[in-house]
Amino acid sequence: MFEEYSRFRLIVRCLLWFVPFVLAGLVFGQLAWSLLAGSWILILWHYRQLSRLANWLWNERSITPPNGSGSWEPIFNGIYRLQGKNRRRRTHLARMLSRFREGAEALPDATLVLGREGEIQWSNKLAEHLLGVHWPKDAGNRIHNLVRHPRFVRYWNKREFVEPLELVSPVNEDRMLEIRVIPYGDKQRLLIARDITRIKQLEEMRRDFVANVSHELKTPLTVLQGYVEVMQMTAEPDTMLAKQYGAMEQQSQRMKNLVDRLLVLSRIESATDIDFEQQVDMPAVMERIEKEGLELARESHQLEFRIDTNLTVYGDEMQLHSACANLVQNALRYTDSGKVTVSWALEAGRPVFRVADEGEGIPAEHIARLTERFYRVDSARSRDTGGSGLGLAIVKHALSHHNSVLQVESTVGKGSCFSFELPPTLHVVRNKLA
Known part of the structure; x- marks a missing residue:
């Protein structure tokens, strides 16, 4: 309704402006020249109002707009109203930003907001003490140019931030940091560095x-x-x-x-420092595990090994032997009878070890805790079979040192399958052995 009323008033004002010029033109017999003079005067007046508006917007510091008249009065007042809204919005955003910064400064972790290429957009005070990043001095610098540790540079360039990175602080070598990078927004990233020195100690x-x-x-x-x-x-x-x-x-x-x-x-x-240049003859390891398993197997067990005799990997032989042997021994200890199948093969370019049994199976609520120290699904059965509750904990740590995890699939009454796959980078290609 405001739009229609404004347009109507504008038309009325325009007609009233030209009425005197029409009358004067009719009296003197020069209607065209009279209307042309009226148009030029109207244009010059509008140009003057436009000039006043531009001067107020660009040169004057006064918040209050100049007094407008005629059709320019609602324009000046509307701009003033919009400026008031913008000022209130900016004040609100400034308060919100101030609260965000206060909250970020109160965090117990170093926090940085990074752009898509790692350029620093903001950081809190703790980032200075843990990472050596100074805000706003280092604004715009790339994080991997300031934190130059080779492991961090590889971690950043790889762009796979699912797992955190543990790193010695570049500011204090006595501090150990856990660094997490969380993608968010328009290809931005949030870097959080937590001091885990006490936990490590x-x-x-x-x-x-x-x-x-x-x-x-x-x-x-x-x-x-x-x-x-x-x-x-x-x-x-x-x-x-x-x-x-x-x-x-x-x-x-x-x-x-x-x-x-x-x-x-x-x-x-x-033994966290694994020599990944060392080759492990896994077929020979499997042969030893098979001999150990046959000694442990009962008459009711059928132990079957399916081994790829050409599949060799890089890693630590002792740890891989412990992981595989514990999985085979557990399958034999906790299976009263039936078939236990052990396989070592290349699947989709990854070396995979798998142990499947036909035992009682494991209820789903226990699977997540199987690798905890001394955790037992059935304590009485573990004592009878000589289990210590440490076998799967050993498997967990041995696999973590080889960038792998234990996978467990089990159905109650049908059996279980324990497996792990090693990264393709640990696979020794046959022509390299030649």
């Missing part, structure tokens, strides 16, 4: 404690086992004393196995 203390305690327990356990064996030799067969000595020998052996597993786990956890 606690993990190292735990590993050292477990390793030291396990190592110290080996000597007294060996002595106890020796005395138990001597006492068993002196005891009369089928007596209560002989049964007690047998139980002691069984439990001491179980404890020795647990200590050995703890030492293996501690050694694998500590």
Whole structure:
């Protein structure tokens, strides 16, 4: 309705403006010249109003627009109204931006907003202490030009940010950082660097404690086992004393196995630097695992190995042997009868190891926790089979050092399948062996 009313008033004003010129033209007999004069005067007046508007917008600092008249009055007032809205909007956005910056500064992690090529658009104060990035001094610089650690540069150039990167702080070598890059918006990225020094120290203390305690327990356990064996030799067969000595020998052996597993786990956890130039003869490893499995297999088990004898990989032989052997031994221990199939083959360019059994299966709620230390689906069954609850934890750490993860598929009553695949970069191409 405002539009129609404005247009009507504009037409009325235009007609009223030309009425005196029409009358004057009729009186003097010069209607055309009179209308032309009226048009030029109207154009000059509008040009003057337009000049006043341009001067106010570009030169004057006053917020209040000049006084308009006629059809220019609603234009000046409308512009003033729009400017008021824009000022309120800018004030609101400034408050929002200030709150965002205050919230970002309160974060316990270094936070940076990066452009599509890694150029720094904003960072909080903690980024200066952890990464050496100064805002706004470093605005526009690319993050990989400031954080020049080779691992970070490879991580950034690879553009695969699913897994975080652990890195020594470029500012303080005593600090360990966990760096995550989160894509968002129009190809922007949020980089978050968290100080995990304390967590790493606690993990190292735990590993050292477990390793030291396990190592110290080996000597007294060996002595106890020796005395138990001597006492068993002196005891009369089928007596209560002989049964007690047998139980002691069984439990001491179980404890020795647990200590050995703890030492293996501690050694694998500590061996983070893998020599990926070292070739592992996996067919030979599988042959040893098959011999170990046949000794553990019961008469009701059918153990089948399907091995690609030409498939060799790069990595750590001890860790890969531990991972594969534990998976085979678990399948045999927790399967009363049936077939256990072990395969080692190349699938879609990736070396894949797989162990499938026909056991009882694992309920879905337990699968996510299988690789936790000492976690058992059935504690009583684990004790009967001699399980320590550390086998899959050893598998998890050994595979993580080879950039792989354990995959578990299981159906209750039908069996389970444990598998892992190694990256294609670890596959030794046959012509390289020549």
